[in-house]
Amino acid sequence: MNGFVTPIFLSFLGVCFGAVAGSFLNVLIHRVPLLIDASEGQVSVWGYISGLAWPPSRCATCDHALGWRDNIPIVSYLVLRGRCRFCHDGYGVRHLAVEIFSAAAFAYCMVAFGLTAKAYLAAGFLAALVALSAIDIEEQLLPDVVLAPLFCLGLVFHALYAGGLTDAGLGAAAGYGILWLIREAYRIYSGGEGMGYGDVKFAAVLGVWLGLAAVPAALFLAFAGGSALMLPLTLFGRVGERAPVPFGPFLAFGGFCAFVLPGLASLTASVLPA
Numbered sequence: 001m002n003g004f005v006t007p008i009f010l011s012f013l014g015v016c017f018g019a020v021a022g023s024f025l026n027v028l029i030h031r032v033p034l035l036i037d038a039s040e041g042q043v044s045v046w047g048y049i050s051g052l053a054w055p056p057s058r059c060a061t062c063d064h065a066l067g068w069r070d071n072i073p074i075v076s077y078l079v080l081r082g083r084c085r086f087c088h089d090g091y092g093v094r095h096l097a098v099e100i101f102s103a104a105a106f107a108y109c110m111v112a113f114g115l116t117a118k119a120y121l122a123a124g125f126l127a128a129l130v131a132l133s134a135i136d137i138e139e140q141l142l143p144d145v146v147l148a149p150l151f152c153l154g155l156v157f158h159a160l161y162a163g164g165l166t167d168a169g170l171g172a173a174a175g176y177g178i179l180w181l182i183r184e185a186y187r188i189y190s191g192g193e194g195m196g197y198g199d200v201k202f203a204a205v206l207g208v209w210l211g212l213a214a215v216p217a218a219l220f221l222a223f224a225g226g227s228a229l230m231l232p233l234t235l236f237g238r239v240g241e242r243a244p245v246p247f248g249p250f251l252a253f254g255g256f257c258a259f260v261l262p263g264l265a266s267l268t269a270s271v272l273p274a
């Protein structure tokens, strides 16, 4: 069996699992904001479960039910050139991007950790970062229904495979505390809402997954990434200086880098007090 379970086999398996997971993420990205809107935020756990499971996939434009051949992750999108078979309306490139990223994340985790619970948890974390980014870009929302389970899974992951529960708790407190302070400072300084409370909670989730030592690296990369993208856009007048900018994708970027490059954490750990 050892000769068979090669990196190529693991990558192939990861791509298959990840593409299917990405297809589910697209449903989640589309439906969670609709469920929250429809019930003015009072969605029960059962409401989310049933709302995600039913009805089967439909075209968002013409409402035509999609058959199995319209639902093969990545492949259907490429064959149909990103359009609905019935009304030919475009699905948007986000569908394909989410499935490809999810496939890559699962492949990476399977090769790095083998066919283990650790690999599935880690892949779930990376895939959830994509879902949160997409929902934040499209709806300026980081829903608790994704953040809360991700926080709990992070506790399990960190307790079993990383620095333990104490480190997870300290990481969450650091992530939450740092973003809370920045958010409050901005509010006092400018009188406006610079950052949503969802971003503060998201930073706590990252802290649970990454542990205390990696939090500074993740947040630094998030702010650096945000500045690198927003500065030119602001200078060239593409966005107003006070336009709300979703920060979730940048937090996801920082969390992703700190997770797949653990060396970043030891870099910052060396400057933190022991």
Ligand SMILES: [Zn+2]
Pocket: 059, 060, 061, 062, 063, 064, 084, 085, 086, 087, 088, 089
């Ligand atoms: Zn259609």
